[in-house]
Amino acid sequence: MGNLEILIQAPIFSVQLLIDGLLVGSIFALAAYGMALLWGVMNIINISQGDYVILGGYVTLTLYNAGIHPLFGVPVAAVVLFFVGWAIYRVVIFRVVDRDLFISILATFGISILLQQLMDQIFGADIQSAESGLGTLFLFDDRVTVGQIKLVALAVVIVVSVSLVLFFKRSRMGQAIRATAQNARAARLMGINTDRVYAMTFAMNAAICGAAGALVVMTWVIQPFIGLAYTIRSFMIVVVAGLGNIAGVVAAALGLGAAEQFAAFLLGAEFQIGFVFGLLVVILLVRNMNLKRQRRVLK
């Protein structure tokens, strides 16, 4: 905790941590939004969520190694992951969609392991990242530095989110997805092909994750086995925000990003992942206590 003193004596550091955290948190918001989408529409908790993020990162990295600027990786990763998601739905997920949660959790757990090990075999276990070549901004007399790529990433996140909201409000498919989320059976009676809706939802979730992964590989690092942390983060954000609450998801994601940066600074970077998992347990315990209190009132 020796770093606490630094924070007290030089408050400008906390500005730095806050900015970093909020920018990283905006990427978490994308993955979490995808998870909330799947959870709400298909009632599936997708444990392989984080692995799509990492896979998107590797797609971008492959482009980067081929000499293409990684920013092009954002749309490419989204498209590639869209088809990966579609394929996974067609092969596995449609068989578990209307079965109980127990089966779908186990199935996505298996997919998660499969993807992790595949990426490990193909890309190696090393930590890698793609250099965007953009400069750094200096604020507050050069005491706070912000990589420009992080600002670009924020812009991409905003563009993607706004287009998603518009998609769900305006387009035919978006309306069909919302109808299916409300009541799948009624939607089917109204002539909506729910199977196609599910496939679309799953593929879109993978695409969103892929875009997020492209941003992760430019602003941070990726590694085959780090996907689980993104699954846990997404889950945590959705649990705190609640389903179908976009503003809540954004707020929780930004908060988580900032909290993580402060924790990594205070406890040491090696405990950052430990902090994420610890926070998950704490959040679930608090949630259970709250629910218990409500139950007692009902009695």
Next chain:
Amino acid sequence: MNGGGKIALYLGLAVAALLVPQVPFLQPYLIQFAFLWVMILFAMTWDVMGGQMGYNSFGNIVFFGVGMYATAVVQRDLYFTVEEYANVAGGEQAALTPAEYLTGLALGMGIGGMLAVLIAAVLGSGILGLRGHYFAICTLGLGIAAGELASGWDYIGAGSGLVTPLLPDALGERGPFFYYVFLVLAVITFLVLKRLYAGQFGLAINAIRDDEDKADALGLHATRYKTVAWCVSGFFLALAGGVFGNLVIFIDPTDVAFAGPTFGVWMVLMAILGGKGTLWGPVIGATVFHLTQEFFWTYLFGWQRVALGLLIVVVVVFFPLGIVGWLRERWPQRFGEMVDEDARRVQVSLEGER
């Protein structure tokens, strides 16, 4: 199966298991056979939660690691000071008399088991009030967090691991000794679980699996039963972990103790493969998996873990009943279920029409 056949089967299995170390050509593989009992323990303890109660636990490996570390620390601190031990581990091995060794092992296993029960009770009473998916994701994080913690904690050797004392010569070879210890442990676990499943406890956790809301509404203290089930599962896993640390001699925090990607995944797969929610399923699943594993490791060159993930997906999606579950659906009479032939015929024809 009738009573006489059952007894004969049990007796035959017991004799076979006891005789394995005496067969000359099996002697070199005794450690492998000891591993088989560990695998069976893994699958059986996972099945308490995953099969009988319908709660996926992806972090049961935590108890394995806790038991292993607790036993190793007790064995270390009981007869050595830390400096002595550091010197010994660097050069020659620590020598213990058989009595000292066994006392340390037993005491360590006891403390490890208690610790596991404590952790399961404290965490369980908090998390298990929530429904399955919260528990599943929470345990997923727990396994990793435990590994990270153990890698950073100097008292238990941090990332460089911990060395357990060697088996004294007077207790014989490593192979037969650990074979018998794990055999006894597996048999005790099996019998305890058999007894538990046959009684009120088994009915209660099965009710929770089938419909938790109804069970709750009928006055069952669901959270209490769930927590106890997790404690039972953790206790036996911790005992197994304690002995396992002594078998492999060197405890690595992420590769041996909290080995999520290997043991942690295997236990889920083995239980489902054999048939979750049945008494014999995990035993059979673990045996089949362990025997075929030889194939996986030898012929797949690093792709075995990819195949493992694929296998989980295939088994969960296409073969969710598992081996025993499938047999049970095929020949229900053999499993002591009454079958109304007429009703069955009607049901089958209805299913055919759908």
